[in-house]
Amino acid sequence: MKEMGRQALLRRVTIFLLLAGLLLPGLAAAHCDALDGxxxxxxxxxxxxxxxxxxxxxxxxxxxxxxxxxxxxxxxxxxxxxxxxxxxxxxxxxxxxxxxxxxEGAPYTGLKPAGAIAPVVARADRALQQGSVDDLAKAIAAHAEEGVRDYFQLAHEARQQANSSVAAGREFVEAYVTYVHYVEGIAKAVHEGPHHGQPAAPNAHQH
Incomplete structure (x- = not known):
C-alpha cells in the first residue's frame, strides 16, 4: 500500500509539473538552457x-x-x-x-541567464536533491486546485448574467473559455505524458 501511495503521489507531481509547462509556455523550456540549470x-x-x-x-x-x-x-x-x-x-x-x-529534438536558442528557471521547476530540482517530494506535491496540488476554483467561480458568476446583455454574454464567454482551457490543460497533461519524449510516470494513464 505504501508503494502504491508513493506512485500516486509521484504521478500527481508529474501531472502538475506538466501542467505548469502547458499553462506557462516557455518557462519549462528554459530549464536545460539556463546557466544555473x-x-x-x-x-x-x-x-x-x-x-x-x-x-x-x-x-x-x-x-x-x-x-x-x-x-x-x-x-x-x-x-x-x-x-x-x-x-x-x-x-x-x-x-x-x-x-x-x-x-531531445528541441531547438537550441542560446544559454539563458541564471534565474531564468521557472520557480516550480527549480523547486522540483530542490525536492529531488533533498530526497522528498511531499512539500512540492502539496504545494502544486493546492495551486492547481486554487486555479480551478478561481476560474470556475468567475465563469459561474458571469453565467448568471450571461443573458442580460450582449456585453454580459461576452464576459461570460471569455470567463467560460478561460475556465475550460485551464481544465483541458490538466487533462492534456494527464493523457499526453511528460515533455521531451520521456516515459510517463507509473499508472499515469490510468483513471
Whole structure:
C-alpha cells in the first residue's frame, strides 16, 4: 500500500509539473538552457574536477565522442589565461546544451541567464536533491486546485448574467473559455505524458 501511495503521489507531481509547462509556455523550456540549470551546473563541476564522465549522461551515446572532444579542447584552452578560461568554459557549456537539446529534438536558442528557471521547476530540482517530494506535491496540488476554483467561480458568476446583455454574454464567454482551457490543460497533461519524449510516470494513464 505504501508503494502504491508513493506512485500516486509521484504521478500527481508529474501531472502538475506538466501542467505548469502547458499553462506557462516557455518557462519549462528554459530549464536545460539556463546557466544555473542542472546541465550547466554539472558541466562546471566536471571542468573543475577535469572529469567529463558526469556530463555524458546528458547526451546520447552517439554524441558522446563530440562531448569528449569539446571537453578536452576546453581543458587545454582554459589554462592559457583567465579570459581564455571564461571563453572556453562558455564554449563547452553551449556545446553540451546544444547537443543535449538536439538529442531531445528541441531547438537550441542560446544559454539563458541564471534565474531564468521557472520557480516550480527549480523547486522540483530542490525536492529531488533533498530526497522528498511531499512539500512540492502539496504545494502544486493546492495551486492547481486554487486555479480551478478561481476560474470556475468567475465563469459561474458571469453565467448568471450571461443573458442580460450582449456585453454580459461576452464576459461570460471569455470567463467560460478561460475556465475550460485551464481544465483541458490538466487533462492534456494527464493523457499526453511528460515533455521531451520521456516515459510517463507509473499508472499515469490510468483513471
Amino acid at each position: 542542472p546541465v550547466v551546473v554539472e558541466a562546471k563541476g566536471a571542468l573543475e574536477n577535469q572529469d567529463v564522465t558526469p556530463v555524458l549522461k546528458w547526451v546520447r551515446a552517439a554524441d558522446e565522442e563530440a562531448i569528449r572532444a569539446a571537453f578536452t579542447q576546453t581543458l587545454a584552452v582554459r589554462q592559457l589565461s583567465p579570459a581564455a578560461k571564461e571563453l572556453a568554459d562558455r564554449y563547452f557549456f553551449e556545446t553540451l546544451v546544444r547537443i543535449h537539446r538536439a538529442g
